[in-house]
Amino acid sequence: MKLVQRLRSTLGLSIGLFVVLAAYVVYNGRQAPKLPGFTIENIATALFTGLAIGALYALYATGIVVVYTTTGIFNFSQAAVAAFCAYLYWQLRVDWHWAAPPALALVILVVAPLIGLVLDRLIMRKLEDAPVVIQLLVTVGVMYFILIATGQIWESDTSRKLPAFYGTKSIDLGPINLTYHRAIVLIVAIIVAVALRLLFRSRLGVAMRAVVDNRSLAALTGAKPNIVSSAAWAIGSVLAAIAGIMIAPELELDPSNLNAVLVFAFAAAVFGQLRSLPMALVGALLLGVGRQFQISFLKFGGDWTFARDGLAPIVLLLAVLALPQSRLQVGRVARNLKPIERTSKVWETALGGVVLIVLFLALSGGWLNFGIWDPASWNQIALNRANPALATAFIGMSLVPLTGWAGQLNFAPMAFAGWGAYLHLRFALAGDGPTVSIWWLVLVGVLSAPLGALVALVAGRLRGLYLALASIAFTELMAKLFFPHPAAGFRDINKFKPFDVFGVDLTTRRQFLMLLVVLLAIFMVLLTMLRQSRYGRRWMALNNSEAASATVGVSVASTKVVVYAVSAAMAGIGGALFGTASGTVAATSTFILDKSIPIVLLMAIGGMAYPIAALFTMFQLMFLALGERLEQAGAPGWLLGILTFLRLFGPGLGAIGMVANQRGAAFETGRQNARYLPWRKDAKEDYAAARAKRREPEIGELGLSQAFSVADVVAIERRLGVADDLAAHGVARAQGVGVVVAGG
């Protein structure tokens, strides 16, 4: 019955969507004479090829749903694992001429499960209680790591093709031939969905779903959380391997191509409400057919050329918005509470800003050149890289109030930034003068804020993963529908003019760099003030518990609207600065998801809740200049090798490293080093207390998955203040307790 109800609710949305699309198809078909006609053959072709493509999406989506349902982690790396397995299969089957069965067996039954087990054991298991943003970004890090490793192992600039099963042999269905390969894909997708549904009804399946709800409770009822978790990741990787091997013959082997299917897979998985495998399959098939009908009969030429790629994000957004949201988590408030931290004082931030300005003055002037900058030329290039990097940092800083404080996951900073760049280009740069007043930035901020407020109103009821997925869809829609449209102005040869500040034209790169640094310092101070204001406290409260916030009179809706507006205003200003820093922006490649996700990733690695995290872009700049400069200077191979490794794998590894420290480098660096500041006696005391605490034993999993030892009991009794003279009796009791727990 539940399935039927779900079908009704989701199908209602789908039918509505398809009716609108169909109407447009008919209208569009009459407008564009170069389209294929509505013949039986063309319609049948679109239908069957759409089903075949949809089945491929289904294989990806199924893996995502299985892992999410059983571990609670939404896996961004699903398509990356698929790509790796496809390449491995190519290696065995094509390059080493293995027969298909042993090659398939090795990849699908041995390597893929091993990948899943390794991911679970080394990374994912440690994310059990991590915030959703950390869970998501760690899997993003895994995705980058695997994709780049795949590209490096198999030199992705070399053209490779994986042959389809049975080549071009096909089944004659009358108006269309269905290739054996596509028939296999369809059958496999259905078998997988049915088999997994049966699995979920088995004892193991019930245990899997129990573990994700409450790991400890499930363990007490006999489930083995670690085994269940490992099984889920192994199954997910097997499904990824199947998907990768099946889709590769349809594409040129290329890691990014094989990863591009991800948004379709997300849309299909969300169509199944991230729980229902049959609905995910239905969603994937509808997506495949819809896309194929769109390719055949819907034409978005001219102004709307790139709107053709908007189907998946539209479905994703509508599906997320249509999802029934979980109720407020009133029972888990205590678990989710964030520890109280000392917030920086305004004068401390202002002092940091002054240090920053002085540092950049020295760097940009070549006074601090570390022996590697050639002030005559290289400095211009360094400045040319520094300016967009700092503007990107500015955009990243817009995430601090929204995601870092209010806990609203946002993968769309570049969408807001693009909007700001558009406003700046349209209005501020319309005049004839060679420069533009700095005050236009205020207007850009003011006009960008309503977009944030609008997003908050539309997506305000969403939380956690759903909010993240909605922000992904929003970014994709802006990137496909708005920014490439001529109205945005990015298709033209656009040139952002330099600023004038109080009558002084900032025409050189260095002058603009210093403007950026000063603006960054000012906004860091403003954010510090904001954090200490009642708005800042409300946002933090919202992050801890929306339910608790509501009970003390905080308007959740209006608070969200305000924080979204503030974030959008900052990102919009950042976008205008980014355009000016780069000199120009591209219609299809500047404000896109692929640029947005790394910003979120870097901010999370730096520490999303701390404005200073945005300044880590300065280190990026220094390292980039160092690496290329050393290469040109003929540095030893081993050093260049290390630099290349870090350049390629650093971001991915950094994200994976959040498993160990979820609050980011800024927090950890501050905690470790604040004690050196002369006015921070509190930090010295905290550090001493923390060191003392580290010497004490941890309780950890004792009594749950791990039996008590004698030493554990003695240590616990000491911490509880039980007299030492009872130790002998305590040992006896503890041994008994240990036996009971282990046996139970």
Added chain:
Amino acid sequence: MTRKKLFGALCVLTLTVAACGRDSTSSPDEAPATTAAPAATPAPEPATTPAGEPSDTTPAPEAATTEAAPVTEADPCAGAALEETEIGVSADTITVLVMADTGSELAPGLFQGSIDGTKAWADNVNANGGLACRQVEVLTWDSKIDPNEGTNGYLEACAKAVAMVGSTTLFIPPEAIASLETCPDKTGAPSGFADIPERAVDSLHQCSKNVFTLAGINGSCPYGGTGERTYQSFVGPFAKYTEIAGEPLHGIYLTPSDLPSTIASSMPTIRGLNQAGLVASDAEFGVSGRAEQATYAEYVAAMKSSGSNIALNGSNDQAMIKLRTEAKAQGLDESKVLWACSLACYTDAFRKDANVAGSYLGLPFLPFEERDQNADLDGFLTAVGSDFPQSWSVLAWNSGRVFEQAVNAVVAADGPNGITRARVLEEVAKVTAFDNGGWLGTVDLSKKAISPCFVLLQLKDGAYNRIYPEAKGELDCSGENTTTWTGDSLAEFKG
């Protein structure tokens, strides 16, 4: 050090390197997964034809007598005290810079051929005594499909090189052009420098006065990036295709649609063909490099329902491979269709794919298979160490030859210490009849016109076979091989 300290250090280190991976890196979505049909080489007046005698074909040169590069008769180096005469010209070396989009982590090596061809040219020159009594040094710059890195490449060239040679960069913003045209020379004068790219894709780059490209440009200048423009369309092989088909051609056209620039450069081809009455469009499709082969079933269905007798691919080799593989799967009678491609299909992967046998393509230079017809072609293949290198490397190598010719002209006039950016610019602009011994159609670099020259090849048994002109070493350079079309190419694209 504790684990957390280690983590902190790792985070800091990671953030410092992250820019290399992300900030300056374009995502897989940015990379042009499809490549526009490249414009061919321009040559209004073949140099090998006596003045006043128009010729439709360039004669096959005598291989043994073909000179790769002009050689000065007297040795200007004898007894010369060489000096540092310009930025990028020292007493020992002449430095040029080649920039190409090669370093995106997820799409590495995109235009690596540009780098390979330019380096191979420099090695060849140095092995044969150098240039202007000096060794040629090639600096490389990876523009990473990133406009900002494109600007940085020009800044680097401005600081270190006398000219840019053999580059292929998709995004070149206004700031880069400003650097190209106003870069100060050794005396501080804003001379700018010569840029002899493998090809110019960005319209701003195409229209710069300092850009001299062997591939020519197919659009009129100046151009603001949107709206109407007058284009030259290369239609040369299609009259021949009509002859082969024995009936008027009508069929489907595949446009590479991942970037506005690829659409803009591709659409004039089909509109030129439509206008000239050589090919009628049954249907037109935008293809993405990320599209599954299954999506091509729809294109095949359109061919079936229209009875198309030509399939014209304006995209890359992979698009043609997918189309023809799908056509086989859908049971289309391939023998009734003329499968036409461009230079983009002149790849090693394409010729080795059995599914595309019988495909035709028009090549704007002599094919690699005819290395015995041209000494410099033979030298090129030897230098790059491959029988079938990336086709980008051909014009990169020849761009080097153009630069070499200009520098030799400076040396002949002013001696080996007369080389400046301004003089090189002057002399490159005077290269009005470059054909490298008949390897290319004759090019007048100052006119920026696409070449009317081509040789028609057909893929058979894993090898490209000459169909027309029949004589080895010949190119058809008839003036009727190009036509003009005026319109808004982006607006013409219907998806």
